Amino acid sequence: MIRFEVLKKHRHSNARLGRLITPHGEIETPIFMPVGTQATVKALTSGELVGAGAQIILGNTYHLYLRPGHNTIGKLGGLHPFMNWDRPILTDSGGFQVFSLNNLAKIDDVGVRFKSHLDGSSHHLTPELSIQIQQALGSDIAMVLDEPAPHDAGVARARESLERSAAWARRCLEVPQKEGQSLFGIVQGGMHRELRRESAERTIELGFPGYAIGGLSVGEEKQVMLEIAEYTAPLLPEEAPRYLMGVGPPEDLLACAQMGIDMFDCVMPTRNARNGTLFTSRGKVNIRNAHYKEDPDPLDPECPCETCTRYSKAYLRHLFMADEILAHRLNTLHNISFFLNWMQRIRDAIREDRPIDWRYDGAGSSSTVS
């Protein structure tokens, strides 16, 4: 089981510095969790993740259930030894991927039927199966199966997903828990404050050691996401960790940490790396830009990662244009390092009671970050 301690509240915002204690070690919060979809944070080794300062990673239940299969991973001792990662792991429930990767997923009160995006085989994900899979994976933190409403859902549709999510959360809790694994509840309610409040109350009533805000970053305007997150965060217990699922770019991590969110995950640093979009202390860089063809300077002179200390922008651009595997490696290593160092800066500001008055403007070199 996990334990969570709020070490310090920030004088200038609702941010908190926390310590999350898990069977695989302690995590300092607020924290960003790199996403390791298929038992690997794409392009990186587990050793590199440790080197970059990753304290916890996320594994995707949907992908691992389909390939190589949770039973295979279970027989090999779980996800930790399988991918040689001995720090904490959080697994999602698989629900979000079922919906986002399967247009034809059919949902009813029992669960959701879908066809594998790999081979078209038929599957039926239920709350019970989701927990069973996550138990085989052996994550430190498991998530309840929920049903996020579409971002444009009206009250009736959002209530439907709220009710179904509440019922499924209860069923997840009824599965005998695995020793050492903690189950987090998820607040739904779409973009409707009254439903968010109700979902928060009902999820808290069920009782979990941690709470997530789900159903955001699903296509709504950024301002709406921020408003709903800001409204929902203080509805959650002070003494439990709060996890905002699927967020986000550096500026949103900054904003949401100051709302009192403790945990984040997003594919942005890894996916953007493979598209050549790199986050730096001077703003976003599109490494394909011909401007960098003969640029001998490091990508980000303030970054301590191997990419920035050993290679030039000219080399990174060449590797990307030549579609070399090393491009994806070096780009990913940098972006992950940037996100993790970004959170470290936020934690340091909370610890030292400095205002978090910097911002991140993704537009490029005109941005201000200090």
Next chain:
Amino acid sequence: MIRFEVLKKHRHSNARLGRLITPHGEIETPIFMPVGTQATVKALTSGELVGAGAQIILGNTYHLYLRPGHNTIGKLGGLHPFMNWDRPILTDSGGFQVFSLNNLAKIDDVGVRFKSHLDGSSHHLTPELSIQIQQALGSDIAMVLDEPAPHDAGVARARESLERSAAWARRCLEVPQKEGQSLFGIVQGGMHRELRRESAERTIELGFPGYAIGGLSVGEEKQVMLEIAEYTAPLLPEEAPRYLMGVGPPEDLLACAQMGIDMFDCVMPTRNARNGTLFTSRGKVNIRNAHYKEDPDPLDPECPCETCTRYSKAYLRHLFMADEILAHRLNTLHNISFFLNWMQRIRDAIREDRPIDWRYDGAGSSSTVS
């Protein structure tokens, strides 16, 4: 300029233990040179190559001329700083790739006209341009432009390529040399002994600090390759390094080192890695095999590389089946480590005057390697 010293001759074969001194450090021979086609040994960082024991790597003039361009690399200080590799580099002449990647390449006595495989643009590679490119790349060892004959060339066709190669070698020598760069000659002559002898004599007469055997491993039977290599090697000066281009699998490295060959290069370890074919001390492993799905053991328990010390065959198979970038990384790291350690074993046997009586049977677990 390079210097070469034969430190020891093997009591049980024609193998020699040598030391090749270059502006970027010393190399122990016999040596295998990993191929870094596009300024990267595919999937690996320069730091990993050092860790795996790579003493020298090969860069491809054809690819780097087309992208990012030798002038770009030259402006950035050459290939060494560009790819952050401070050990020796050998560059080929570009000729072999022109012929193998361009069905429509047109050759005459001046040079070879071809269209870029990237954008169809027209180019004209001459001996002078090849040297100019290699000088901009700043390799420690450059190769003369030659024209390999097809493996099934009769005497007339093989003589034509011999004569053209000889004339081009002379023109390469007439280009003012770059300080610190050494130019190797290449023996051609197809599969015809009398032509090999003549080519060796004429190349030696021109005078080079090192000699390569070219035009092998181009489609002929393995036995033919071995016979021609064995015939040609002793025709080359004892006091100069001998380089067999494009060879080969572990068993051929073993055989040819015992003929007195000092240097080898081949894309086999890197290319096969990306196809899932892995070289181990127990023979070749096809990591796609379902047999490995739940295999918790390391790929090669005798191998000290990160792949073998940190991950299981089950994980390697999963990564490969899921087409993860990490699969290519870990597979390549292992294969390169295996080839480099293989050469280390050969050097140790020469040093200690032990017979090189082991063999490598690529067929799998039935093979004997000790």
